[in-house]
Amino acid sequence: MADEPGPRRGGGALGHQAGGGPGLHDVIRRIFKRLSRIHITAISVVVILILSWTGCFTVKMPGDSFDGSLPDANSEQASVAKNLKTHIEKLAGEIGARNVSHHYALEKAAIYLEQELQKLGWLVQQQAFETDGKTVRNLEVELRGTKRPDEMVIIGAHYDTAGISPGANDNTSGTAGLLELARLFAGSKPGRTLRFVFFVNEEPPYFRTEQMGSRVYARACKNRGENIVAMISLETIGYYSEAENSQKYPPPLSLIYPSTGDFIGFVGNPASSKLVKRCINIFRKVESFPSEGIAAPGSIPGIGWSDHWSFWQEGYCSASVGMTV
Structure with a gap:
């Protein structure tokens, strides 16, 4: 019955x-x-x-998220948007899928990044290592600090893609954003040493393994005794959606955060809560764009899903900045 x-x-x-x-x-x-x-x-x-x-969760963030119609882009923002589009069309549209299985394209992308950085006057350093019999490399440029040179701030993004995906959002958007930051900061004189790093091997099967590019990089930094005071990972910053349920979370976070993917997110672990708060506070003061933040254990799905995770493993303070995945 x-x-x-x-x-x-x-x-x-x-x-x-x-x-x-x-x-x-x-x-x-x-x-x-x-x-x-x-x-x-x-x-x-x-x-x-x-x-x-x-102290396991930090969901209360300083300042207020922007709420209103997005303003039109000014001339500087329009110029940035044009440059971003150029990089994305080159990397995702022309070069396409790039990883160890598509090694020729991966190397082609690395050469493109290197050339673009050199055009801006940067001296590009590389960290090459072997993965499954093939040479892959992280790329790095640095501005020496004028006041506290031994304190380092790293902004990074991975330039490889998953499988056969061209990765327009994941993570060509972050890579293009990092290139633009390198352009905007070229020739400046920061108080702390500033590094821009393009990581390889973030995607599976190397994600959260010893062969993950950012893992190799962070471990080398630790072995050299470098004092990294903050690391920011740019991850999937190119997708925007006002559609309901375009942004999903593991329970119980869905009770707190929007179901629409129309905001920029700042994410870290409890040890990085001060960094998350400082970043989102500055962002909310200068940008007219919605934002959300959280500092939570890395065991929660999504919290450690990028290169900032590698720096946690070495005890560094790090966070991710991204949008809807």
Whole structure:
């Protein structure tokens, strides 16, 4: 016998009523379903509060997220957008999928990045290593700090793609953004030493392995005793959507954050909460664009899904900046 009797044409007490409306059984079932949702929501809220109080979660961010119609781009922003488009069309449109399985394209992308940086006057350093019998390389440029040169800030992005994907968003968008930052900072004199690093091997099968490009890089930094005070990873910054459910989260984060992918996100672990707060606070002061932030354990899906994870492994303070994946 079934656990629940089906609808009866005559409209029995536990079935649907003659007019097609809900019967007693349906009403009871809906009540219990709603109560269950209420209980789950309440439990989730309590969990978030407890984790926040114990320092495991930081969801309260300084400043206010922008709320309103996005302003038109000014001339400088339009110029940046044009440059970003050029880089994305070259890397994703022309070169396409690039990883160890598509090694020729991966090397072609590295050469393109190197040439673009050299055009801007940068001296490009490389960190080459072997992966499955093939040579791959991280690329690095540096501005020596004028006041605290031994304190280093790293901004990075991975330039490889997953499988056969050309990776327009993941992560050509981040790579193009890093190239633009290198252009804007070329010739400047920062107080701390500033590095821009293009990582290889972020995507599977090397993700979170010893062959992950940022893992190799961060480990070398640690072995040299470098004092990295902050690392920012640019990850999938090219996708924007106002459609409902275009942004999803593991429970219970869906109770806190928007279901639309129309914001920039700042993500770190508890040890990097100060960095996350500082970055989003500055962003909210100068940019008219929605933003959200969180500092949470890296074991939560999505929190450590980029190159900032590699720097956590060496005890460095690091965070990711990105949009909808």
